[in-house]
Amino acid sequence: MEWIQQLVNGISLGSIYALIALGYTMVYGIIKLINFAHGDVFMVGSFIGFYSITGLGLDFFTALVLAMTFCALFGVLIERIAYKRLRNATRIAALITAIGVSLLIENGFIFVWGPQPKAFPDVIVNGTFEVLGAQISVKSVLILSISLILMMILHFIVHKTKIGKAMRAVSHDNETAKLMGINVDNTISATFAIGSALAGAAGVIFGLYYTKIDPLMGIIPGIKAFVAAVLGGIGIIPGAMVGGLVLGVVETLVNASGGSLWRDAAAFVILILILIFRPNGIFGKNTREKV
Secondary structure (H helix, E strand, C coil): CHHHHHHHHHHHHHHHHHHHHHHHHHHHHHHCCCCCCHHHHHHHHHHHHHHHHHCCCCCHHHHHHHHHHHHHHHHHHHHHHHHHHHCCCCHHHHHHHHHHHHHHHHHHHHHHHCCCCEECCCCCCCCEEEECCEEEEHHHHHHHHHHHHHHHHHHHHHHHCHHHHHHHHHHHCHHHHHHCCCCHHHHHHHHHHHHHHHHHHHHHHHHHHHCEECCCCCHHHHHHHHHHHHHHCCCCHHHHHHHHHHHHHHHHHHHHCCCHHHHHHHHHHHHHHHHHHCCCCCCCCCCCCCC
C-alpha cells in the first residue's frame, strides 16, 4: 500500500504549502498585492522555532505559538513600514517593493546570523503505525493535524468574528467599508498578522518535517505556495487550502515515481497549465474588469 503512504506524505507537505498560501491569498484579497516577502516570514518563523527550542529550552508546541506570535508582529511591521505608503501607488511599484523587502530580510538574516544551515531539533518521537498495510509516520499525522486545526481557526475568524467580517467587507469594497465605519488600516494590519502567523507555524512544522533550515529556505516554498494560491484561485481562502494540498500530493507522487529531479519543476508546470487553461484558478470566477 505504497500509494497510501505517499498520499499521506503529500497531504502533509501540501498542508504546509496551504498555510503559506493562505497568507498570499488573504493579502491579495484585501489590497491586491502579491507579498513576495511572505516566504521569508515563513523562514523567520522556522528560525524562531529553532532558537526557542535550542536556546530557551521550550517544548515544540510552545515554540510554535511563540513563532506564530513573533511572525504576526513581524508581518504587521512589514506592512506598516513598506506597504502602507504604497496603497495608492501602481501595482508594479508595490510588487518591486515586495521583492526588495524579501531580499532585505534574506540578506539581513545572513549578515546577522550567518548563512550556515541549522539542524532542527528532533523534539517529536517519530514512530510509525500501520494503516491498511501502509506505514504512516507520527510526524506526518501531527503536521496534518496542526494544519487542519489552524485552518479551522482561520475559517472561524473570517466567518464568525468582527475582524473577519471587516476583512470580507474591505476585500469586497474598500471605499464602501470606510463609509460604513470600518477602520481599513487596522483591518489590513490584522490580515497581515493572521497570514504571517500561519506562515510562522508553517516554518516550524517545515523544520520538524525536513530537519534542516537555512536563511534562503523560504524562496522555493514561498514560490510554490504562490503557485498553490493561483491554482486554487488567488484571493479565495478555500482555494489556497485546496491548491496547497493538490500541489503537495502532485509533488510527492512525482518524487515517488522516480522523478525527484522534477519535483520542483512540477509546481511550475502546474502554474503554466493553470494560467493557460484556467487563469482564475479552481475556485475563481470569470469576471470582466471594467475600464
